[in-house]
Every structure is written in structure tokens, then in C-alpha cells.
Amino acid sequence: MTPGYFNGTAASFRTQLHPVDEVGIKERAARLATRSIKKSSKIEGLKLALSMIDLTTLEGADTPGRVRQLCAKALHLHSTRPELPLVAAVCVYPTMVRIAREALKDTPVKIAAVATAFPSGMNPLEVKLEDTRYAVGEGADEIDMVISRGDFLRGDYGRVADEIARVKQACGRAHLKVILETGELGTLDRVRLASDIAMEAGGDFIKTSTGKIQPAATPEVVLVMLQAIHDFHRKTGKKIGMKPAGGIANSKQALHLLVMVREVLGPDWLTPDLFRIGASRLPNDILMQLEKERTGVYQGGDYFSND
DSSP states (O other): OOTTOOOOOHHHHHHTOOOOOHHHHHHHHHHHHTOOOOHHHHHHHHHHHHHTEEEEOOOTTOOHHHHHHHHHHHHOTTTTOTTSOOOSEEEEOGGGHHHHHHHTTTSSOEEEEEESSTTTTOSOHHHHHHHHHHHHHHTOSEEEEEOOHHHHHTTOHHHHHHHHHHHHHHHTTSEEEEEOOGGGTOSHHHHHHHHHHHHHTTOSEEEOOOSSSSSOSOHHHHHHHHHHHHHHHHHHOOOOEEEOBSSOOSHHHHHHHHHHHHHHTOGGGOSTTTBOEEESSHHHHHHHHHHHHHHSOOOOGGGTOOO
């Protein structure tokens, strides 16, 4: 296989299809959701989840001022709690990467940029590649690309895989997160197949959704994607990251995700290098819960930051 070109075909992916037991997935997801967590483990889990967040603003109304505000929030979520970790990254449009880079200079917070005609993915490949190269050139550490769902749903899996491989090449030094937009795929079988294609084609992470389509990061979808990562690692030895995104707004959801990751993939994946959560409101809720555990009293969300 030459760099930047994937030679898989629709037929080859059909022969590798891993049918999903939907009843079994729903039952397992429900069981994991009932796991009790001790207070000490809950506190450590919330801190860990905070360190895994990609703090996100992806609106048509985004301005340089709004992005600077987001970056300030990323760096000053909890000025009175210096022992707490910073978020992993901020996620913005390519045209806002330079603004974020200036605001986050000399900090460990990474910059992720959505690219490839986010959220629709409905541009020619060369436009998508230029979009990717532009974002990396502006200073993005990570690229979140969207797959062409139309090609996938038509069964043109080779085209989907080739596009991912070409975007991966255009990323250069940047890591690639491949967004499946699971809410448009329709079935868990398709979610599994899209996950397999994304990993085989060179994605560093697989990501549930753009956040623009519901349903998004449902427990069942996340579980299927984690299982795909587990099987890919067993087959190849390569560790692929996972990023649920879309509708994750509270601490209970975040802790449930960590339980699922540990159960399916093990503790090695409980790091921002291999697990991220795409969110905008989640950090405040985590901080509220941590303050409640520390003081016994809830604070309002804007006690920490006012978006």
C-alpha cells in the first residue's frame, strides 16, 4: 500500500463485516450504566474526565473574541483549584486556529480543528485536502474530519477509505480523528463497519459525531466503537483512540464513558492520548460535582465560568 492511498474495496470490507448483536450490546450497555462508583473513585474519575475534554465551539457565529474567550476558559476553568488538570484541547474551525494558537501559546492545551467540509463532508476531495492542509498550516495539532456518509451509504467503501487515507497524508504531523456521524448511519452494523474502515485507512481516533446530528454518542454506539478498537488492537497491535461527542453534558455521562472504556479496552486507554470527550458544557458540570464532593454544597455553573 502506498502512503496516502488505500487499496481496499467494497467487496473486501463486506467479507470482513462483523455483525453486531444489537440485543447483546443494549444489555451490556445497560449493565455498565448501573455500575456503582465509590466516592474516591468518582473524584479521580471526574478529574480524569476533565483532562480528556476537547472544549468546543463550532458555530457559524464564532468570532475571534469568542474563540479567545473559549481559550481563556480552557486555561482558567478553576483558578482556585490549581491541583485540577487542564482540558486536553480546544476544537475550532480552521479559520480560528491561528487565534487559538496565539491564545494558547506555551501551554499544554492542544488545538483541534474540524476540516473536510465539516459538518456535511459534501465538498470535492481536493477541497477537503486543502482545508486540512490549511488548518495544519495555521497551527492545528489535531484534525477532526468527517467521512462522506453518502459514499458510505451507497456502499462505496473503497472511496471512503481512500479519502480518509488521503486526508491522513495531508495531516502531516497532526493526528487525525475520523468522525463517523453515527446518527446518519442508521444501524449498529454500519457503525461497526465505518469504524473498521476508518481504522484500516489510517485514522488515529474514531469519533462518533459532529454534534450537529442526533442521536450522537449513545451508549450503544460508543460500546460498538470501543469493541471495534479492541478487535483492531488485537489484530494489529495498534492502539486507536476514541472520541464520543454530541450531547455529553453532565458528569454522570462522563463517568459512564470511563467505565465503558475501562471495561472494554482496559486502563491503558484511560488517558487523553487515547480517549477524548467532545463537549462545551461538560467542564462546568464536572467542576460543580467536584466542588460538591469537596464542600458538600453545590455551586451554580457560572461560579466557574460564564459562557
